[in-house]
Amino acid sequence: xxxxxxxxxxxRYRPHQEAVPTVQSYAIPxxxxxxxxxxxxxxxxxxxxxLSYRWSCRMGVCGSCGMMVNGEPKLxxxxxxxxxxxxxxxxxxxxxxxxxxxLVIDMSGFLDKLKSVKPWIIREQEKPLSEGEYLQSPRELDxxxxxxxxxxxxxxxxxxxxxxxxxxFVGPAAIALGYRYNLDSRDHGTAERREVLGDHEGIWQCTxxxxxxxxxxxxxxxxxxxxxVKVDTAKDWILSLVMPxxxx
Amino acid sequence: MSHEISEHDVIVIGxxxxxxxxxxxxxxLSPKLSIAVVxxxxxxxxxxxxxxxxxxxxxxxxxxxxxxxxxxxxxxDFLADQDAVEAFVAEAPHELxxxxxxxxPWSRDADGRISVRSFGGMSVKRTLFAADKTGFHMLHAxxxxxxxxxxxxxxxxxxxxxxxxEDGRARGITNVNLYTGEVMVLAANAIVLCxxxxxxxxxxxxxxxxxxxxxxxxxxxxxxPLKDMEFVQYHPTGLPGTGILITEASRSxxxxxxNKDGHRYLQDYGLGPPTDTPTQxxxxxxxxxxxxxxxxQEYQKxxxxxxxxxxxxxxxLRHLGQELIDRKLPFVRELVRNYVGIDPVYEPIPVRPVVHxxxxxxxxxxxxxxxxxxxxxxxxxxxxxxxxxxxxGSNSLTECLVFGARAGRNAAxxxxxxxxxxxxPLAALARDEQHRLDSQFFKKEGxxxxxxxxxxxxxxAMEEGAGIYRDAxxxxxxxxxxxxxxxxxxxxxxxxxxxVFNTERISAxxxxxxxxxxxxxxxxxxxxxxxxxxxxxxxxxxxxxENFLKHxxxxxxxxxxxxxxxxxxxxxxxxEERKY
Numbered sequence: 040x041x042x043x044x045x046x047x048x049x050x051r052y053r054p055h056q057e058a059v060p061t062v063q064s065y066a067i068p069x070x071x072x073x074x075x076x077x078x079x080x081x082x083x084x085x086x087x088x089x090l091s092y093r094w095s096c097r098m099g100v101c102g103s104c105g106m107m108v109n110g111e112p113k114l115x116x117x118x119x120x121x122x123x124x125x126x127x128x129x130x131x132x133x134x135x136x137x138x139x140x141x142l143v144i145d146m147s148g149f150l151d152k153l154k155s156v157k158p159w160i161i162r163e164q165e166k167p168l169s170e171g172e173y174l175q176s177p178r179e180l181d182x183x184x185x186x187x188x189x190x191x192x193x194x195x196x197x198x199x200x201x202x203x204x205x206x207x208f209v210g211p212a213a214i215a216l217g218y219r220y221n222l223d224s225r226d227h228g229t230a231e232r233r234e235v236l237g238d239h240e241g242i243w244q245c246t247x248x249x250x251x252x253x254x255x256x257x258x259x260x261x262x263x264x265x266x267x268v269k270v271d272t273a274k275d276w277i278l279s280l281v282m283p284x285x286x287x
Numbered sequence: 288m289s290h291e292i293s294e295h296d297v298i299v300i301g302x303x304x305x306x307x308x309x310x311x312x313x314x315x316l317s318p319k320l321s322i323a324v325v326x327x328x329x330x331x332x333x334x335x336x337x338x339x340x341x342x343x344x345x346x347x348x349x350x351x352x353x354x355x356x357x358x359x360x361x362x363x364d365f366l367a368d369q370d371a372v373e374a375f376v377a378e379a380p381h382e383l384x385x386x387x388x389x390x391x392p393w394s395r396d397a398d399g400r401i402s403v404r405s406f407g408g409m410s411v412k413r414t415l416f417a418a419d420k421t422g423f424h425m426l427h428a429x430x431x432x433x434x435x436x437x438x439x440x441x442x443x444x445x446x447x448x449x450x451x452x453e454d455g456r457a458r459g460i461t462n463v464n465l466y467t468g469e470v471m472v473l474a475a476n477a478i479v480l481c482x483x484x485x486x487x488x489x490x491x492x493x494x495x496x497x498x499x500x501x502x503x504x505x506x507x508x509x510x511x512p513l514k515d516m517e518f519v520q521y522h523p524t525g526l527p528g529t530g531i532l533i534t535e536a537s538r539s540x541x542x543x544x545x546n547k548d549g550h551r552y553l554q555d556y557g558l559g560p561p562t563d564t565p566t567q568x569x570x571x572x573x574x575x576x577x578x579x580x581x582x583x584q585e586y587q588k589x590x591x592x593x594x595x596x597x598x599x600x601x602x603x604l605r606h607l608g609q610e611l612i613d614r615k616l617p618f619v620r621e622l623v624r625n626y627v628g629i630d631p632v633y634e635p636i637p638v639r640p641v642v643h644x645x646x647x648x649x650x651x652x653x654x655x656x657x658x659x660x661x662x663x664x665x666x667x668x669x670x671x672x673x674x675x676x677x678x679x680g681s682n683s684l685t686e687c688l689v690f691g692a693r694a695g696r697n698a699a700x701x702x703x704x705x706x707x708x709x710x711x712p713l714a715a716l717a718r719d720e721q722h723r724l725d726s727q728f729f730k731k732e733g734x735x736x737x738x739x740x741x742x743x744x745x746x747x748a749m750e751e752g753a754g755i756y757r758d759a760x761x762x763x764x765x766x767x768x769x770x771x772x773x774x775x776x777x778x779x780x781x782x783x784x785x786x787v788f789n790t791e792r793i794s795a796x797x798x799x800x801x802x803x804x805x806x807x808x809x810x811x812x813x814x815x816x817x818x819x820x821x822x823x824x825x826x827x828x829x830x831x832x833e834n835f836l837k838h839x840x841x842x843x844x845x846x847x848x849x850x851x852x853x854x855x856x857x858x859x860x861x862x863e864e865r866k867y
Contacts, residue, residue, distance in 0.1 A: 053785045053787065054787055055786065055787065070595075072528055072529075083790075083791075083794075084737075084739030085737075085739065087782065088783055088791040088794075089782050089783035089785065091783075091789070091790045091791075092790070093328075095497045096334070096337050096495040096496075097496065097529065097531070098337065098529070099621075099622075099625065100336050100337055100423055101328075101331070101333075101336050101495060102336075103328065103329075103332045117625060139787060139788050140787045141788070143788045146329075154434045157435070158434065159390060159432045159434065159435050160388065160389060160432075166388070168384050171384060172387040172400065173388065175393075175395050175399050176397070176399045177394075177395050177397065179395075179399075180392060180394070183392070184392055187392050187424065187427070189427075190336075191329075191331050220390065223392075225388075225390065226390070
């Protein structure tokens with residue numbers, strides 16, 4: 040396989056060594072089937088063992104290796120060097136997050152947000168396991184299935200202009216996951232999730248731009264979830280005016 | 288330097304399918320217990336996420352527990368412990384229904400029941416699935432469910448470096464917090480190892496980068512034997528180059544394996560006759576060990592294609608049609624389009640055998656208990672053993688649930704009977720471990736060996752000596768090479784002295800573990816002078832029940848593994864010739 044050489048301009052930041060991030064350039068010889076992650080692994084293994092980044096499955100499902108590649112949030116295991124050649128590639132940590140080191144962002148806030156939307160089945164009454172599964176038709180599965188495909192890769196947060204201004208915004212992935220449970224025929228937790236999904240001003244600042252859905256590598260379409268939460272919340276509000284006694 | 292010690296009742300190491308199931312089981316036993324979950328990655332990054340095809344359990348009226356047990360034992364080439372298999376198949380349906388109640392988006396039949404599909408070596412359709420992302424959905428359902436238990440305390444991105452053993456009991460762990468570089472100490476009355484397998488000791492594997500056998504090495508160093516480590520499963524259908532898994536479900540949905548002449552070659556190896564729609568246990572639905580050997584024989588006969596990443600055959604899905612592929616195998620289509628650049632709806636997929644799963648692991652009993660008091664293990668890390676010499680596809684996700692729950696429950700019960708964990712004796716042990724880490728890794732100066740070089744040489748030595756076909760001379764050379772690499776490892780050079788998110792240190796610690804794990808595989812293989820399941824020796828081509836119907840136990844010594852053996856438990860299925 041023929042090899043060409045491409046330049047990677049990689050953001051470096053070691054908090055105890057540098058006051059501000061710097062850029063380091065690496066010339067990487069690459070075969071045609073290499074992704075950006077292969078180039079980073081080549082640097083780490085052969086050139087500079089101090090470069091830090093997250094990765095694991097290298098097949099686009101574990102969600103570890105999100106980075107800005109030429110300014111766009113991407114899974115670095117899923118973008119090919121050949122598609123950027125002969126231009127240099129700029130590799131930076133995901134936008135909108137604090138940077139811990141090099142390409143590693145601090146995503147601990149997302150874990151708290153995820154928990155806040157109660158992403159688990161809430162039942163009024165549990166059926167004993169001995170009575171078997173809850174029946175769910177293929178159509179009922181379809182209602183929420185694509186919102187369940189989120190790999191928590193954080194690309195949508197890196198693309199979200201609202202999250203960029205307000206890190207308190209629950210954000211696209213967590214809203215989509217909370218909404219996924221609302222849509223699940225086995226779940227009765229919509230009322231419990233209403234407050235966190237609909238209450239924050241973030242969703243009202245979210246326009247129809249839908250950058251989150253554009254960058255999503257799994258076609259989850261979190262923007263659709265946010266718009267639907269807006270509609271549901273507005274409906275609830277109107278109902279609460281019309282029938283103040285009937286709403287939970 | 289003294290360490291702050293955090294006390295919990297139970298520590299679970301690893302947050303994949305087995306670890307999260309164990310943590311939830313422990314949490315459900317009592318709200319008073321404090322359960323720590325320590326993982327080197329965020330839970331949803333765990334390798335369970337990559338599992339595709341499904342999870343087996345008897346859920347249909349046409350099926351029965353004995354049939355699942357028999358298929359499993361037969362697939363294991365009779366090296367499985369039959370009492371463990373019987374417990375496994377009996378609890379499997381309950382565990383999968385439990386996961387359904389926790390929200391797993393299983394694929395459904397028109398009547399709303401969970402769908403089942405065929406799988407290799409299984410005599411009926413009994414594999415539940417969520418399209419071809421079963422592991423992904425199981426992991427996220429478990430993780431999201433685990434969030435509702437406030438007494439599950441997570442330590443994300445913390446790498447465990449040792450088990451602290453005092454008076455013959457596992458009492459705690461040391462771990463490096465990646466964010467700060469600090470060594471932290473956790474104390475508990477019970478510890479559950481759920482760190483998965485170690486496919487990364489080989490060069491070409493479906494396994495994610497994190498699969499470095501950490502839990503196996505931790506137990507081994509604490510004096511616990513590793514069982515049946517020589518049994519390494521090659522999956523017949525990985526993508527050349529990357530090793531990305533193309534699920535067995537693509538064959539259970541009707542995919543065909545063809546050699547370069549377009550011939551469905553499996554019929555030439557006793558797996559026929561070929562049928563247009565899949566027949567259980569035949570042809571493409573044969574077990575993985577046999578299919579991988581068939582591939583190698585086709586290669587030796589010159590019947591395979593040759594590409595930039597070596598020999599391969601074709602997995603042909605074209606006759607299944609786009610509708611079925613999109614509904615049942617969407618991830619396969621996505622992976623092949625992204626990583627091969629072709630569309631399996633219109634072109635056959637290049638595939639070759641790839642290291643996938645370790646049947647061996649930490650020696651446990653049916654309750655997940657290891658011989659070290661207070662230490663438990665479950666999932667691929669453990670060897671109960673239900674998988675024997677060859678695991679059947681779709682038994683491993685179920686194994687994570689059944690034995691994760693058992694280990695978690697038993698660990699929690701044991702811990703609740705022990706009173707408050709005492710951290711006093713741990714301080715001295717932690718100081719010793721800090722000293723080891725500083726002198727060998729963190730404050731090490733000089734050195735000339737690159738981590739990646741030693742890792743790559745280890746991986747190639749393993750493929751040479753412990754691959755699909757093995758013999759005494761190649762295995763002996765591998766054992767010798769591993770000794771050389773262990774010696775060279777003491778001279779590694781570390782370029783990164785930063786405390787914050789220092790992944791080079793983690794790579795070095797992982798390689799340290801992998802060298803131990805590789806040693807037990809190669810030495811176990813060398814001394815097992817027979818062929819059984821995945822372990823195929825050209826110099827001992829037959830199964831030898833008289834001498835080797837027994838488990839290998841590898842104990843750590845400074846001179847390398849000391850091997851011992853333990854009997855296999857036979858209940859109702861007497862060993863017979865394994866023929867499909």
